[in-house]
Amino acid sequence: MGFIEEVRTFLGNYAITRKEDLIPYMNDASYFTGEMPEAVLLPGSPEDVQRIMKLAYKYEVPVVVRGGGSSLTGSSILKNEGIVISMLRMNHIIDLNLNDKCVVAEPGVRLDDLERFLDKYGHFYPPDPASSRSATVGGSISTNAGGLRGVAYGVTKDWVLGLEVVLADGTLVKFGNKALKRSMGYDMTALMIGSEGTLGIITKAYLKIWPKPERIARILAFFRTIDDAGNAISEVKERIIPEMAEFMDKISLDSVPDAIKYPEGTNYALIVDASGPPETLQRRREQIEGILKKYAIETRSTTDKAEMNRIYLARKGLYASILRLRKSEKEYIVIGDIVVPVSELPSALKEIEKARDVDGVRCALFGHIGDGNIHANIFADLSNEEAMAKVNKFMMDMAMISVRHGGSVSAEHGIGLEKKKLFVEEMRFHDNMRTLDLMRSIKRIFDPKNILNRGNIFDQDAGSDS
Amino acid sequence: MGFIEEVRTFLGNYAITRKEDLIPYMNDASYFTGEMPEAVLLPGSPEDVQRIMKLAYKYEVPVVVRGGGSSLTGSSILKNEGIVISMLRMNHIIDLNLNDKCVVAEPGVRLDDLERFLDKYGHFYPPDPASSRSATVGGSISTNAGGLRGVAYGVTKDWVLGLEVVLADGTLVKFGNKALKRSMGYDMTALMIGSEGTLGIITKAYLKIWPKPERIARILAFFRTIDDAGNAISEVKERIIPEMAEFMDKISLDSVPDAIKYPEGTNYALIVDASGPPETLQRRREQIEGILKKYAIETRSTTDKAEMNRIYLARKGLYASILRLRKSEKEYIVIGDIVVPVSELPSALKEIEKARDVDGVRCALFGHIGDGNIHANIFADLSNEEAMAKVNKFMMDMAMISVRHGGSVSAEHGIGLEKKKLFVEEMRFHDNMRTLDLMRSIKRIFDPKNILNRGNIFDQDAGSDS
Structure with a gap:
């Protein structure tokens, strides 16, 4: 039996090999086209992933792991022959504990689904990439995703408490757990974050969650020059941490004409959120709007939920709306x-x-x-x-x-x-090539046969840098 | 010339070798006594550190790097023959930018000095170990220090943007920078955090800072049983993130009789801070105190700065006050x-x-x-x-x-x-010994001669685990 035959003994129909079913996996949200995978495998459990990787290791089959396929850099396509492992069957929220401020999720959970789930409990998981409708827990961890809430809440690395990971040879390891802190040797959880599928396969994630802000006001400010927009946000940040601070140029604004109308002379706009408890919101909103006014042609602000949502979705949908131009x-x-x-x-x-x-x-x-x-x-x-x-x-x-x-x-x-x-x-x-050497060495420890997302981030051969 | 003679050519009197001067370096704040170092070196610059490590690498001299010497686990003492590098001369704050929310500091800066410096600008660096009077930036990064503000702000790993590091062979590398986010291969900054001096020597740190909370109220609550105290904090955390939440048992309370008086029947106390803008503080305080009251014998709260400080210092000084018992x-x-x-x-x-x-x-x-x-x-x-x-x-x-x-x-x-x-x-x-193997392999990449804090965290020989 070969690799596929052996996999089929336990994955059955979740080992996809029909050519027409494989074509969608040749692309992600980037402009690259990858190789046609020999198969797409859909494991349903960490044990499935272990069994797949034991075989992939034995047969030296290159593997790309894929969540929502929303990579903008070609991270989730095959660079050479091999297979794709799709994590979309492993999409369950396993546990939630508000006292612990922790949600435990499988890697295939979509970020918007997680958001909707947590919203019922007045909580949220802060990383919020614009692709959250399709992006998954595992994929967003693998790129250290940021998003619209980064200014106030940091990025993915600040919200992952622990990971369960299957290594290249099929061993299951546990990096961290539900506890909120740890000083236990090297931070292997952190090493996985942003490693783009090159070090191991995430099969479970312990994520830190946070209570939602009590109130939000959304402020729009329109500017003539880039200097004005840049100086405005810089001055805001000197004094206040906004809940969100987004920037759009004229082309971006023109791609969402119904959502955001701008005054004449506008070349740039900022969307800045003030947040806080109800007693404070008005003051905070005036504070931020006051700073923005000093530089802007015009500012407006709103606490109307529908209007706020319209602006938010316009910003979040820019990738798609700009495509229309x-x-x-x-x-x-x-x-x-x-x-x-x-x-x-x-x-x-x-x-x-x-x-x-x-x-x-x-x-x-x-x-x-x-x-x-x-x-x-x-x-x-x-x-x-x-x-x-x-x-x-x-x-x-x-x-x-x-x-x-x-x-x-x-x-x-x-x-x-x-x-x-x-x-x-x-x-x-930065005369910092040694850092690249260190990363290559780490990759070799985790993946000596170089089967995990081979050719992603860097090539193993240092000669390729020249 | 030998190692010390070569080092003396550029470090001069900052290479200490008189026995009576070396004795203090045999201990840190733990109960361990280490070896007498052959020398204690005090570099004044990253270049000094590079030159020292080039020689240490050449002569295979084991090295322990030491900040304030406040380790409670014996991290900062020599486990075998070798030298100590003290970072206390490199104690300058290099740069501060409030717009960037970043302070750049040398590793020998004491955390309390950093706190005082940032306080002038209405900002702070959240990690706040009880040893902050002696603990340094470099040392606290090396243990992923937490402290009293962890409940609201997380731990050191959440506040380090980038590091400049000298490797075992004297190469200077740059892990990260002032930017607030990054998705650039493996997170080498994170790998250094908590590595307790075993992977490299931190020579510069880019730290994220935050605006101070506008107002704080400090609440004391006294409990009869451990269940009551545990359930009280658990319920608070389900609904509110306090600015601080500390626990003391009766022995701890008895070590600070002047600072905290407790009612009869008390076996445990909580110190919980409510924070927020002035308009909100009273509501938040009542909310938290209301939950605590459900479980406590008695609660009190204050916004008086002197009284709040007295309670805070009593908690922070417990290590010393318990020693007196x-x-x-x-x-x-x-x-x-x-x-x-x-x-x-x-x-x-x-x-x-x-x-x-x-x-x-x-x-x-x-x-x-x-x-x-x-x-x-x-x-x-x-x-x-x-x-x-x-x-x-x-x-x-x-x-x-x-x-x-x-x-x-x-x-x-x-x-x-x-x-x-x-x-x-x-x-x-957790059947997780492979993780320990991975850590050992990472150590070998960074420090092939095993000269950096040898014998700390783990021994290189896996046989030592049994």
Whole structure:
């Protein structure tokens, strides 16, 4: 018996091998197309995952683990022959304890489903990537996902208490547990977070949860210049932690004309949430709006739930709405995801806009400005070599702008296939190639046969960096 | 020239070798006595650290790095021949930016000095171990220190954005930076946190800071039974995140008679802080006090700064005040530091008390009950073998109680020398010895000659686990 035959003995019909069923797994939300997998396996339990990996290890079958497939960098597609393991059957919420502030979930639970579940108890799990409708617990842990609530609550790494993980050879290990703190040798939980499926397969997650804010007010502010928008958010953050602080440029605004109407002269907008107990909300709202007014053409604010939701969904849906602004069906979207310290935003954003114009690309700029994270959705005709050269030039320019301003080339989407070169350039800029060596060595410990998401983040051969 | 002679060429008098000057470095705040170091080196810069480590690597000299020497587990003493590197000269705050919510500090900065510095700007760095007067930035990162603010703000791992680190061979690497988020391969910053000086030497830290809460009210509640205290905090946490939630038993209370007077019948007390904007504080205080009242003999609360400070310092000074209750000069204090999920507190605490009585040891129980972390300060005559056998039995009993209740044997003090056996037992209980193997392999990558804090956390030889 070969690998597939052996797997079928316990997975049965959950081992998919019909070609037409495999095609959807060649793509994720990035513009990359991966290899056709030999099979897609849908384990239903940690034991299934162990049995699959024992066989994959024995037969040296490369494996890509996939949650919602919402990776924007090609993390969840096969880079070479092999199989895909989809975690979507393992989608149960196992336990909730409000006293412990902990929810235990399987990796395939979608973040929006988790949100709806926790909402009934007045709680939430803060990581909130825009893709939360499809993104899963496991996938968002694997990229250290951020999202719209990062400015107030940090990122995924701040909310994962423990993980159960199946290693490349099928061994099940336990990194952490429900306890809120631990000083127990190396933080293996943290090592898994952001490792994009290259170190092990998450089969269970202990997540920290938090009570929902009592009240929220949503403030919109419209600006003429990037300086005004950058300085406004920088001044807000000096004094107050907003519940949310999002940025949109004119192209982004034009993609959601029904949700957000802007005054003449607007080139940029901020969406800033004030939060707090009912007695405080009005003061906090005036405080934030007061700062924004100093720089803005106009500000408005609301506590109307429907209106707040309309604005929120417009921002969260930008990836899709910007797609509608494509000039042709052939255009894809290439997504930049840089981060700089908040104080560097005005100057970094100005340089990015300049680079965009010099490089001659069309793109929308928006993002989680409250924690310094800017996305650039670049329109790109993949079949046009000259145009793609411009796109790649702009991606590199934007990366180096973020690095020179003390930031990083990937804030929350991971490296995947897309940012491997940018990742190396950031390391090189800081004379920090040894760090890349250390990561390669760690990968070899966890996955000596290099079967877990091979070719993702970096190649095992250091010669590939040049 | 030998190691010391070569080091002296650039460190001069900052290479200490006089025996009487070396003696203080044989001890830290634990009850262990280490080896006499061959020298104590005080580098003044990352370059000094690099030059020292290049030589230590060449000569294979074991090295222990030491901050304030406040380790309670023997992390900062030499387990064999070698040298101590004291980071206390590198005690400068390098940069502060309120917009970025980031302070950049050298590792030797004491946490209380950092607190005073940030306080001028209305901000703070949340990790707050009781030893903050002597504990340093570097040392507290190395044990993933928690402290009194953990219930609301998490632990050190949630507040370190980036680190500059000198590796065992003297290479300087940069893990992270000032940016608030990052998805850039493996989280090497997180790997350093809690690694107790075994992976590298921290030479610079980028720390996230936060605005201070606007107002605080401090509530004292006194209880007859451990059930009442445990259930009270569990119910508070179900609904509200307090700013602080500390626990003291009667022995602890009796060690600070001037600071906290308790009503008759008291066996346990809680100190719970309500926080919030001025408009909300009274409601929040009443909410929390209302829950506590349901279980308590008596509650009191105050917003008087002097009184709040008196209570806070009494709690923070328990290690010293409990020392005064020793029956003889020969008695030391052995400290347990376990954590369980908050909902398990009532039953776990009851079992711990029972084990204490069965094992026949005298100890004070107190701790950061809000995040499930309990300390047991055990009176121990190190010279009395029979008594020490009881102490060790109780330490193991307490460890296994925490593990059975879903917790861990070390919450915030690290493993050091003291908890190596308990650490292995926790791994064994969960059939999780492979995790220990992974940690050993990571250690070998970072420190192939095993010169950094050799024998701390675990021994490199897996045979030592049995």
